[in-house]
Amino acid sequence: MCRRRLALELDNQRGNPPGNARFEVSNRISADARLAHTELAPPEARAFVLPTELLAEQQRVYAAAVAGYLTLFGSTSARAVDTSFETPLPELEVRLVGDIGVALETDDGVEVRVLRVGDRGHARSLLDDIDLRFITLRAAPWSHGRPLRLVVAELLNLDHATFDIDVDERAPAAYEWVAERVAFIRSIADSDAPRAGHDCLGCRFVNGCRAHG
Amino acid sequence: MARKLLPDIVSLTPSSYESFVRCHRLFLLGHLLGVPASDPIPTPDRGQLVHELLRFVHERGNCRDNAHVEEVLSAHGVADDVHRTMFRRHAERCPEVVDAGAHEKDIARFHRFPAPMFMANARIDAIWVHDGILDARDYKTGQRWHDRVADDPAAQVQAFVLAPHAQRRGLRLRIRYEYLAPEIDDDPDPFEPDDDDLEAIAARLHGAVHSMFSQESWRGCGEAQICRTCRYRSICADSAATGEPEWAALGLRQ
Numbered sequence: 001m002c003r004r005r006l007a008l009e010l011d012n013q014r015g016n017p018p019g020n021a022r023f024e025v026s027n028r029i030s031a032d033a034r035l036a037h038t039e040l041a042p043p044e045a046r047a048f049v050l051p052t053e054l055l056a057e058q059q060r061v062y063a064a065a066v067a068g069y070l071t072l073f074g075s076t077s078a079r080a081v082d083t084s085f086e087t088p089l090p091e092l093e094v095r096l097v098g099d100i101g102v103a104l105e106t107d108d109g110v111e112v113r114v115l116r117v118g119d120r121g122h123a124r125s126l127l128d129d130i131d132l133r134f135i136t137l138r139a140a141p142w143s144h145g146r147p148l149r150l151v152v153a154e155l156l157n158l159d160h161a162t163f164d165i166d167v168d169e170r171a172p173a174a175y176e177w178v179a180e181r182v183a184f185i186r187s188i189a190d191s192d193a194p195r196a197g198h199d200c201l202g203c204r205f206v207n208g209c210r211a212h213g
Numbered sequence: 214m215a216r217k218l219l220p221d222i223v224s225l226t227p228s229s230y231e232s233f234v235r236c237h238r239l240f241l242l243g244h245l246l247g248v249p250a251s252d253p254i255p256t257p258d259r260g261q262l263v264h265e266l267l268r269f270v271h272e273r274g275n276c277r278d279n280a281h282v283e284e285v286l287s288a289h290g291v292a293d294d295v296h297r298t299m300f301r302r303h304a305e306r307c308p309e310v311v312d313a314g315a316h317e318k319d320i321a322r323f324h325r326f327p328a329p330m331f332m333a334n335a336r337i338d339a340i341w342v343h344d345g346i347l348d349a350r351d352y353k354t355g356q357r358w359h360d361r362v363a364d365d366p367a368a369q370v371q372a373f374v375l376a377p378h379a380q381r382r383g384l385r386l387r388i389r390y391e392y393l394a395p396e397i398d399d400d401p402d403p404f405e406p407d408d409d410d411l412e413a414i415a416a417r418l419h420g421a422v423h424s425m426f427s428q429e430s431w432r433g434c435g436e437a438q439i440c441r442t443c444r445y446r447s448i449c450a451d452s453a454a455t456g457e458p459e460w461a462a463l464g465l466r467q
Contacts, residue, residue: 057248060448117249201224203332
């Protein structure tokens with residue numbers, strides 16, 4: 001990544017925010033899925049309420065994604081777990097931030113459902129190693145030593161994959177990986193040299209960037 | 214439309230601008246809202262492979278060296294007549310002697326004033342410097358849509374981002390499309406924009422971004438000729454080629 005953009009993001013500068021409308025449907029699906037699992041039971045279909053504030057096309061995607069969710073998970077009992085949006089790693093002076101998916105308790109332990117709506121992009125897998133490490137560390141505080149099942153599902157075309165993770169076994173290696181990446185990021189962010197190119201798309205800090213005059 | 218759909222700085226790429234020119238709703242659904250396609254679109258697999266192989270061939274040798282090209286094609290499991298033909302067609306078009314060259318370059322250009330701001334960005338397949346020309350090539354493996362590169366909205370974004378680089382080096386800018394598929398007879402006329410052309414392009418892009426901020430309904434074009442190949446034709450509110458989405462989830466669930 002452009003070093004200037006990296007340095008400013010690391011510093012949590014605000015800049016000009018990029019649009020986030022592209023996450024409206026997927027965010028809504030995840031939120032409604034949590035509401036559908038208030039009891040240890042199969043999901044309540046009535047929790048999925050068509051978002052009339054969104055465009056007609058987005059509503060059709062939402063409806064299809066709900067159909068996909070109920071097809072894949074409609075017969076499995078689960079109860080949503082309230083998890084924090086961040087996991088502090090105080091020794092590294094960082095916080096892992098972001099939605100990891102729908103966290104649930106099941107009859108067999110705990111489960112995280114990563115819900116995708118549409119493909120991630122050409123030739124991209126449903127889940128990659130970075131996602132796995134991130135989810136492992138974020139799930140560690142509330143899995144409490146229980147086996148974690150990670151299910152990633154693309155809800156429109158019903159592609160899915162399941163991973164059974166021993167969090168206690170995997171968490172140390174995931175932590176070491178994060179520590180290495182944090183050290184590397186801090187070292188390269190020190191230079192803050194701008195580099196005009198692909199990273200300019202969606203960059204919040206273009207205004208005032210010397211690479212753009 | 215009350216909610217904020219556009220960021221403070223709009224991103225423009227050749228494909229997003231082309232979408233906006235073709236149909237405002239296509240731009241909205243595809244580039245602002247990221248709505249998944251409801252109808253099948255050709256996979257980019259072959260095109261991407263050809264792009265990568267061309268870069269590989271140039272970085273490790275010469276595209277006119279048949280033995281080198283054959284070795285590369287064989288190593289990637291595509292030593293067949295189709296690919297050999299595509300590479301032969303490319304070699305006929307590729308400049309023989311160059312001062313410099315680069316592949317898969319991302320070029321960005323920021324427009325600040327007058328408002329609204331936008332960031333134009335284009336990935337150029339190949340850039341060659343020769344004979345006082347900054348020669349930008351776009352490798353095409355699909356069908357041809359224009360007789361002149363200048364008529365393609367995508368090329369206008371390419372020209373906009375490349376122009377400062379050509380000017381800085383005292384070079385003329387040329388944008389050329391290489392149609393490599395055997396079934397395409399001729400390439401469209403290359404585009405060599407002069408200062409007036411570049412000024413008009415900048416105004417056109419700025420005008421497009423300005424009109425985005427005044428869109429209220431983002432109406433689709435509703436033209437059957439355009440809708441019938443659109444990846445949203447089955448769900449678009451303004452589609453003139455209606456159908457049913459091909460999502461598996463809809464086929465299984467009652």
